């Protein structure tokens with residue numbers, strides 16, 4: 290098991306946002322977390338990513354507890370979270386954003402000693418490594434033709450995709466995606482679907498929260514349905530979507 294969550298609880302004062310949640314993620318899976326507003330999806334993702342600390346429970350990553358680590362330490366372990374609305378610099382290009390995101394990758398992949406050696410010796414060598422990595426990720430995220438565009442000129446869909454590409458350049462083993470499809474049109478969602486499938490083929494495990502049941506229903510191998518912070522169904526995505534409690538709690542009508 291890559292990620293094993295047991296008895297996770299998060300309280301904000303008197304409010305229990307995540308209530309005794311347990312689930313696991315196997316390497317290579319695409320896991321979708323569904324739920325209406327306020328059901329605890331973002332809080333769960335933030336707990337995994339180290340942005341929030343659990344009140345109780347354990348988060349095991351390859352058998353080691355990460356529930357008390359800071360978010361940068363969790364990221365160094367290979368769990369990277371993308372944000373619903375990536376905070377970009379409007380005047381910087383796509384490639385420049387990718388270069389900024391590379392710092393973690395450089396430190397993890399090469400080790401700081403090697404980075405210092407490269408910087409002292411031949412900066413061009415490091416530059417080549419980075420450029421190749423950035424080009425590969427922009428290709429994978431279908432952004433190669435936008436590498437010279439400034440972020441301020443990007444469509445919302447491309448902005449969100451840049452957030453994914455910036456996460457990918459850190460070479461995550463598990464990518465945590467916060468509502469990647471929100472605000473996108475049908476063509477952009479098809480593109481996102483294709484990119485995320487390619488990321489899996491590239492060896493990345495994905496955990497995605499989203500409101501868009503159609504999108505996650507097609508993409509996710511397994512689904513977890515949350516309601517008032519607790520899991521009400523978990524299993525194969527089609528089974529979870531057909532679960533009567535899920536239909537009643539989230540969808541109003543089946544597969545809405």
Ligand SMILES: Nc1ncnc2c1ncn2[C@@H]1O[C@H](COP(=O)(O)OP(=O)(O)OP(=O)(O)O)[C@@H](O)[C@H]1O
Nearest residue numbers: 301304305306324325326327328329330331332333
């Ligand atoms: N920092 C916080 N302080 C207090 N309450 C919070 C905090 N963060 C979240 N909550 C509350 O915890 C509950 C779960 O919120 P959460 O954002 O995890 O739900 P969600 O399923 O992601 O909702 P949405 O789909 O609207 O993003 C909500 O009642 C929310 O108001």
